[in-house]
Amino acid sequence: MKRSRPQLLITALLFAAATQASAQTLGLESNIGQPAKATPATRTVFVKMDDISYGQKSIDVKPGETVRFVLKNEGALMHEFNIGKAVSQLDHQRKMAALVKDGTLTPTGKAKSIVWHERSGLGDSNPPGIPEVVEAIHDDPNAILVEPGTTKEFVWTFSDSANLNFACTLPGHYQAGMVGEFVMR
Ligand SMILES: [Cu+2]
Numbered sequence: 278m279k280r281s282r283p284q285l286l287i288t289a290l291l292f293a294a295a296t297q298a299s300a301q302t303l304g305l306e307s308n309i310g311q312p313a314k315a316t317p318a319t320r321t322v323f324v325k326m327d328d329i330s331y332g333q334k335s336i337d338v339k340p341g342e343t344v345r346f347v348l349k350n351e352g353a354l355m356h357e358f359n360i361g362k363a364v365s366q367l368d369h370q371r372k373m374a375a376l377v378k379d380g381t382l383t384p385t386g387k388a389k390s391i392v393w394h395e396r397s398g399l400g401d402s403n404p405p406g407i408p409e410v411v412e413a414i415h416d417d418p419n420a421i422l423v424e425p426g427t428t429k430e431f432v433w434t435f436s437d438s439a440n441l442n443f444a445c446t447l448p449g450h451y452q453a454g455m456v457g458e459f460v461m462r
Pocket residue numbers: 329355356357445446447450455
């Protein structure tokens with residue numbers, strides 16, 4: 278027992294380092310802009326979401342501009358408003374597909390699931406682990422999920438980066454054409 282303690286500590290530190298590294302790689306891609314807070318002067322853009330499309334194919338923005346998006350989901354399916362470049366949005370689809378596959382995300386909303394955590398170092402295999410109820414989280418700073426029948430706000434400050442899209446990365450939606458472009462003017 279005395280000999281295993283330092284090993285446990287080292288394992289915990291390595292795990293913490295790995296977790297931190299993956300959090301960084303999951304962070305914002307550089308230079309696409311950042312989340313912001315609206316002021317009374319902030320321009321508002323209304324975006325209607327339906328099954329399976331956005332109300333517009335392109336949105337004009339100015340470099341450095343902060344825009345308040347009011348996103349109204351009039352469909353029966355969950356939709357997303359994801360700001361980014363096509364390559365990372367396509368990559369994000371894999372993450373969303375995994376969430377749907379493990380049941381934490383359904384086509385119409387977020388679900389709860391139970392995850393069993395292994396007990397470590399206790400030598401106790403009965404019960405098999407520690408249960409945790411997990412709600413689907415989608416906390417990417419550049420995206421927001423809008424449940425069917427709801428309206429959400431999303432405020433974003435654009436950089437001067439070109440080739441930015443808004444897209445829904447729920448499985449099949451991007452391919453069905455649920456993507457549009459920001460035009461820098
Ligand atoms: Cu969608």
